[in-house]
Amino acid sequence: MKATPPQTEFHLSRRREDRLLGVGRQALLKAFFGGNAIVAVIVLLLITFFLFREGLSFFPQYRSDMELFRRSGMEYSSIVKQEHNQFNVLLGQLVNIRKQQIETLESKGLSREDIARQTAPMQAYIYSFSDLSLPLRNYQIKVRDLASETYKEAKSNAIEHRDAPGHAHDGHEHEIDYAGTISQIKASFPELTALNNQLENDILRVLREFPELNDPALRSEAESFRQNAIAFAAGLPRYAAALAEASPEQHVGLMESIKAFLFGDHWIVNNNGHSLFGLLPLLTGSLMVTGIAILLAIPFGVGAAIYTNQMARRGESSFIKPCIEFITAIPSVVIGFFGIAVFGTLVREVSQVPWLDWLPGFPVAERLNAFTAGCLLALMAIPTIFTLSEDAINRVPRIYAESSLALGATRFQTTMFIVVPSAISGIVSAVLLGIGRVIGETMVVLLCAGNRIRIPDFTEGPGVAFQPVHTMTGIIAQEMGEVAQGGIHYRALFCVGVVLFLLTLLINFAAQKIFHHTRVGE
């Protein structure tokens, strides 16, 4: 039996060499191209699959890690640490008051000795205040040492267990004395209660000895410190209650680990063997930088598109268009380099100008911050927004404009009230694609955003734009080179990648939907 060539093809040539294993040459060619297409699609599917496989396996691992953390009593230690951190925030406020004091004295032109003499009471007060927390610190170290030993043991055990699961049954696995540690820690609770009572009294006593301040601005700061300190002292029993409430035996669910990842507000790697992977600081950083960039890029990109398409002369627009499109070709790392070498310094120098003090966030403390990165990212989003918006405006059927002009509207009125609103869906999708481009940009944020992993202090109002941030793309680029493969940190970074992937996919998809559904004139 001879295989018949595909019926859809009509062959004039009947040469023998056209057949291989009974299959026609045309069919082979088709198979070749089809095979390539399949390979391409498989590759792209593979990317998605691989990303999700690595990323989603983070959660079970994080869950078991959190469980070990809880069972070994580290959770107790972290509660005490919170208390200590809270105290340190108060201390920071005091130090800040002193810093301001020194600055005002310096601006008055006093010598170094005079300044030291005048700020001496404050300095002494800071020392005495910080001494108050010594017992608390000792207690924290004690609890931490107790728990971290068990935690480390449990963790190495878990790793052994994972690497060689068969060995678990032959008695190789040594029992970890969770209960012993917990009971030891629990036995020390009265110590903390006593310590807290002492601390409360001490704080209230020391507050009365607060040194006199002459500056009215500093006095209001001191008042806010006083109130914070009183609130802290009053809230001390809270920590003891939290200790009593924490139950180390409680099982950690998978949902809890997902929540801890998505809504956790700390990203701390390897702190006493324990890591916290909370996405929130990175997500806020990414969104903040993107927000700044898009707010700047929309007026520029869309405005330039309207101008080039509707108002500019032909020669002018054929000059502007390739110029703006050329920005796409500039590598992002070059723009990032410009930011770190020139623009960041420029922003800080401009912000030092005294008569710009009224602007929020000025003078800028950090050279590299969300604003620096946002400005440069705006520049990178402009060509995307410009090109696509210009296309959208260009696609508005001529009859719209002609009807408008025929009714007596001026060219300007036609542009602003007929042509641009008709193209609005295209413009919106252009802006969305611009957002997608900015949120996935790595090098500019890595170089210019300041890379501080903390949720920015939004109480500062608009000045928050001048704080350093870290972003999701930045953290992957920064930490991926140094992780142990297959470890929890490696998986956490993949998980961030999954979030990025989904986010950009969503934005792209939305842009296409908007673009296709409300297209005019078709």
Add this chain to the structure above:
Amino acid sequence: MKTSLSEPAHNPFLPRPSTTRRVELVVRWGLRGLTYFILLCISTILLTIAIKGSQAVFQAEWPYINVEFLTQAPETLHVFEADGKTHELSDSQFRATYEANGLTPPPDRTYAHAGGGIFPAIIGTLLLVAGAMTIAMLLGIASAIFLSEYGSSGPLLRLIRLSILNLAGVPSIVYGLFGFGLFVIFLDWNISLLAGWFTLAFMVLPVIISASEEALRSVPTGFREASLALGATRWTMIRTSVLPYALPGILTSSILGIARVAGETAPIMFTAAYLLRDQLPWEGLDHWYDFFFQGVMALPYHLYVVSAKLPQNAYTERMQYGTAFVFLIIVAVMALTSILLRIKIRSRHNW
């Protein structure tokens, strides 16, 4: 007649001044200002890098080009004071001057990576781009031919197109993550040229497929029908009546893809790029296939390192701006080629 000429103010067709006209004028000039501000920003960036970078690449005396910067590997820069003057010497020169002659070197400050040149990085970038584009174009153009010429439109094809379109917007760092996980760790290729090629190729694949398909589809159907009507087979039709007209368009998009590949840092940061590698890619190989399993230096990564890790001062500036300048020129040449090619093609094929 005479009165109307002498008093043009009475011309009834002249627009009267009004608030609307004033608003119009303000908006027009505002938009013009925005547009030219963008151009101003971009020319500031380019000029800053060009002016400072050209100081590193060009020099006042013969041969006018800083040969060392373009042909040497990066080295540590030694800065020292001697005879009341400040000298800057790269590590090898420093050694040659002092240690070889048995002199005691003067006290110096050193800046890692700030001396020498960027030759290995240029070579590495070109190698990465060439390999990645070969893979991406073979796979991408063949896929596009299938999608546009062989595939019969249906839900499956629409799904493929949609996924390709969507994948084109995925951030490059995600591709880097994927490449690191799959090639470097899972397949154990280590940080290598091969891993970088595949990572970069897959990154531009969606762009190349959709652009090539666009180019293929813009060839009029009449060409295909005429060819088939003359009795040509489908492949002959594609070869003689479609590809020759689509190829320029495909090449343009591919060159744009090259510019993109050359400019990307994130995907190669942990798949292919080394911070410093003394040997050139073809030096010191045990087997010929080791060529593919070695990391290379690359301009974008080098620029990232020297701008992020080095302090900003007069001694490190040469390396920083020089790298940025050379890099920019390489990418700009690629982008410009594609733009010129596009203009030329558009004027030639006007169906």
